[in-house]
Structures are given as C-alpha cells and as structure tokens.
Amino acid sequence: MRHVVVLSLLCLVRGEVLEADQDTIVPEDWRLVGRVGPLQEVELTFALKQQNVNMIEELLNHLSDPDSQQYGKYLSLEEVASLVRPSKETLKVVQQWLLRHGVHKCHTVVTQDFLQCVMTVQVAEALLPGAKFQRYSKGSQTLLRSATLYSVHEDVFQHLDFVGGVHRFPPKDKNISKGWEGARRAALGYHLGVTPAVIRSRYNLTAKDVGTSGNNSQAVAQFLEQYYHPADLAEFMSLFGGGFTHRSAVERVVGTQGRGKAGIEASLDVEYIMSSGANISTWVFTNPGRHESQEPFLQWMVLLSNMSALPWVHTISYGDDEDSLSEAYMNRINTEFMKAGLRGISMLFASGDSGAGCRHLTKQSNTFRPSFPASSPYVTTVGGTSFKNPFKLSNEVTDYISGGGFSNIFPMPDYQADAVGGYLNNTQSLPPETYFNTSGRAYPDMAALSDNYWVVSNRVPIPWISGTSASTPVVGGILSLINDQRLLKGLPPLGFINPRLYKLKGKGLFDESE
Numbered sequence: 001m002r003h004v005v006v007l008s009l010l011c012l013v014r015g016e017v018l019e020a021d022q023d024t025i026v027p028e029d030w031r032l033v034g035r036v037g038p039l040q041e042v043e044l045t046f047a048l049k050q051q052n053v054n055m056i057e058e059l060l061n062h063l064s065d066p067d068s069q070q071y072g073k074y075l076s077l078e079e080v081a082s083l084v085r086p087s088k089e090t091l092k093v094v095q096q097w098l099l100r101h102g103v104h105k106c107h108t109v110v111t112q113d114f115l116q117c118v119m120t121v122q123v124a125e126a127l128l129p130g131a132k133f134q135r136y137s138k139g140s141q142t143l144l145r146s147a148t149l150y151s152v153h154e155d156v157f158q159h160l161d162f163v164g165g166v167h168r169f170p171p172k173d174k175n176i177s178k179g180w181e182g183a184r185r186a187a188l189g190y191h192l193g194v195t196p197a198v199i200r201s202r203y204n205l206t207a208k209d210v211g212t213s214g215n216n217s218q219a220v221a222q223f224l225e226q227y228y229h230p231a232d233l234a235e236f237m238s239l240f241g242g243g244f245t246h247r248s249a250v251e252r253v254v255g256t257q258g259r260g261k262a263g264i265e266a267s268l269d270v271e272y273i274m275s276s277g278a279n280i281s282t283w284v285f286t287n288p289g290r291h292e293s294q295e296p297f298l299q300w301m302v303l304l305s306n307m308s309a310l311p312w313v314h315t316i317s318y319g320d321d322e323d324s325l326s327e328a329y330m331n332r333i334n335t336e337f338m339k340a341g342l343r344g345i346s347m348l349f350a351s352g353d354s355g356a357g358c359r360h361l362t363k364q365s366n367t368f369r370p371s372f373p374a375s376s377p378y379v380t381t382v383g384g385t386s387f388k389n390p391f392k393l394s395n396e397v398t399d400y401i402s403g404g405g406f407s408n409i410f411p412m413p414d415y416q417a418d419a420v421g422g423y424l425n426n427t428q429s430l431p432p433e434t435y436f437n438t439s440g441r442a443y444p445d446m447a448a449l450s451d452n453y454w455v456v457s458n459r460v461p462i463p464w465i466s467g468t469s470a471s472t473p474v475v476g477g478i479l480s481l482i483n484d485q486r487l488l489k490g491l492p493p494l495g496f497i498n499p500r501l502y503k504l505k506g507k508g509l510f511d512e513s514e
C-alpha cells in the first residue's frame, strides 16, 4: 500500500505531489506524559475537497461590487450548498476509506464537506500511518497529540483538504496582561467612560436611528467558554439605555450557555451591539470546544452554513496568531466566509489588541504577527480609536493597542490595492520591510472607538474596558441599522461590504459634516 505524506510546500518527490499542512513541533512548556492506550478515543475532522471554490470567489466579487449588475443578488443556502458540495467520487472514496477501517461514528453537514468522526487511537493510527498519539501536559491541562508526520493513502489524499485533531498545541499566553493595561489607564486618570449615550452621540445616531423593520437581526459569536448573562444585559440597559428605544434581552441563543461566571468579552459584545444596533433582534452563538486548543471557528462557520435563516450581521471579537493555524484550515474557513458573503451576510472581526504583534524569529530578528480571521480577505476587520481629548466627544485618533498589519498568507485583494498602495507610497518612516508583507491582505478596514468603555458583567458596572472587542460590535450595530433601512425600502442587505467600502474611499465612514 502506498501513501502520500501531507506536507506544506508543493514539491515533487518520485513523481508524487506532496502538500504541506503538518506542524509537529511540541512547545517546550508541554511535557510528554506517555503513550496513549490503543482503545482510548480521539475525534478527528476530515475536510473533504469542495467543488467550485475559485468560482465562488469570483461570484462573491460580483455580488458585493456596487457597480456590478449582480450586486445584492444573493444566493439561498441550498444554492450555495449545491455549488460547493464535494463530488460524488470524493464522497465515495472518503466514506469507503473510513468504513474499511471500521470508522462509522461520524457526523456530517448539509454541504457534506465535513466529517467529524470518533475512533480509537488504534484505528486513527491505522488510518494515518506515521501518527503516534501521546499524552502531553502543561499545568492542569492535558492533550492527546501526535508529534510525528503522518501520511494519507494516495487514493484518498487528493479528496481531502486536511485532517484536524492530530497536531498543534495552544499558543503561549501573551505577556501583556489586561490587568496591567487597566491599571495604567486608570493611573492616567481617565474617568469619563464610553457608554451607549456617548457612542450614539459621537456617531450621530438620533432617536430615530433604531431598528424598525421587524425582519432584521444581528449576532455576536462567543468562544472559549465566554458567556453573557441575561441579568447583566438587563442591568446594563437599565443603567445606560436611557434616551433610545432598545431591547433588554437577547432574542435567541444558539448553543448552550454555560453556568459559570459571565465573561467580559461576551458581556461587552452583547451590550454594545444592542446599543448601536438598538431595537434590533439579537442572537448569540455560543460555541463550545476547541480546534487544536483554540476557537473552533470552522465548526461555527459550518454551523452557520447549515442554517437556512441567519442574522445579516455577525461580529466576532476573537482571533489567533496567523502562524498558529494551518494554511489548509484557514483556507477552509475563508471558503465558509465566502459562502456567507454569497448569502448577503456581513462578517465583522476585531483586529486584535496587540498592535502589529511581534514574533521572535531568532534572537536578533523579529517580525510583526498578523491575527486570523482579522487577516482574511473575505471579512471586514474593525480596528480601534480613542478620543483625541479623552474627556470630550472629540475627534478620534488611532488607539495605540489597535491590531493591524498585513497577512503573511493571503494576498492583497483587488478591492484594497489602491488604498493600501497609496498608504505605502505616501507614508513616511514605515517599519523595515522585513517586518511585514507589503503584498498581503492589509487590515483593519474601518475603525471605531475602542477605549474606556463601561460594561456590566456579573452584575457589576466596570469602567475602563478597552479593545477592538468594543469597537467591533458598535460597528456591527451601525451596519444593522443601515440594513434595517435597506430592508424597509425593499433593498438587499449590505452583505460583504469591503468592495463597496473601498470604492467609497472613506466617504462612507464619516458623516458629511466631518
């Protein structure tokens, strides 16, 4: 039996194409506990090759370009599914391969492009020769992982994008602590915080700028066991919701709300999307589990791609270092973002709170460190600003923590080439070019206030909360208000806004008076 090793670079070895997607590095802070018993269960994800992936990118460009005749002519879930569903041959080959090995505990999705299967270690190692599952520990955490390369049978590998659940460890914790950040800001004496009234006043939202259409909705997605608490939202609205028509409860939670303490991230997202996108039905997607120790972004997107009715705007304040994720995995998530765009859905991601980030390559050399999904060309990424005068509703300047940069993986999309080219050509004293990839997707695409917010979490009003986690739901709510007006007029929702945003050359981002 011959096998093909799945590796990253495309290279030719004895006439066989090898593809690269395996990372077998064990971080030094993870300790090997020992070999795992053959009957221990593991869960693996098989991403089956989809059809028409190049075609959907082109279609998305047409549907999102205001100058195209196809602008706003979005597809239904079934139309999207029929474009990307794997070929009959792919389905047959992969299913037969799994069945031959006795794997039958699998879940699939409407589009049939994923299989999540539970099997014993013995079976997993027979399926993926070379893999050797071992137990690793770090503090109280333990993980089952293989630190060796595996191969996939040559008849099967051409039908798969990747197999998930074999490699990769959680990234090291960042050394900038939020506690320190908050203390520093407090020490500087900022005491007038951002509330819904401040947001609504700064962005000229009048009493009429609230949802009225009835068939509009918006959503936030939560990960990493972060839960919002309904009582916090009610308390937040009773403290800060005066002066505008609003809702004080989430319309729908998809997923299971945990019973633990509320998380600041979740409280912030829900409270502020419902303050700018006031009186609009709001959903929360609460996503359990991990993908290789981080947020299961793909699992959540696959969930969306299985639901026929969805909110038009989704905001997400989570992200991971681009270099901590496999290219094949990110490409699959990108395909899911494109599929959402084809349906007229706007996906907004926070740009992150660590500026351009930093990656130590060697003792002497560093580079910037982009964050994904912020760096995806198929989402809208939101950065952060601070008031120039922190005590007044004044003009905004860049918040120094606001994430931004250039993808090392995804090329610059056409829609932003002029804007970014202009920036690179006209900006004095840019960092050295070895630090960033000037031909990559640049982000963020827009920005809003991210500094000094009030949030209610675990029934306590908390000041000085900062980050693009705050600006992102604020922008999401404003897009929902625009969608509301569009829907009332019988127009399609905004969908993937980037092509339109960049064509406006900044005009869409400010009121005429500014």
Ligand SMILES: Cc1cc(=O)oc2cc(NC(=O)[C@H](Cc3ccccc3)NC(=O)[C@H](C)NC(=O)[C@H](C)N)ccc12
Pocket: 178, 181, 182, 224, 264, 265, 294, 295, 317, 318, 319, 320, 350, 351, 352, 353, 371, 374, 464, 465, 466, 467, 468, 469
């Ligand atoms: C308690 C707290 C105080 C505060 O002032 O700010 C703040 C912010 C956040 N959230 C975040 O900093 C980020 C933002 C982000 C990071 C990376 C990419 C996009 C957005 N969100 C997270 O840290 C999120 C909960 N976790 C992750 O994305 C991890 C790193 N993958 C939380 C709490 C406070």
Ligand SMILES: [Ca+2]
Pocket: 203, 204, 205, 206, 209
């Ligand atoms: Ca207005």
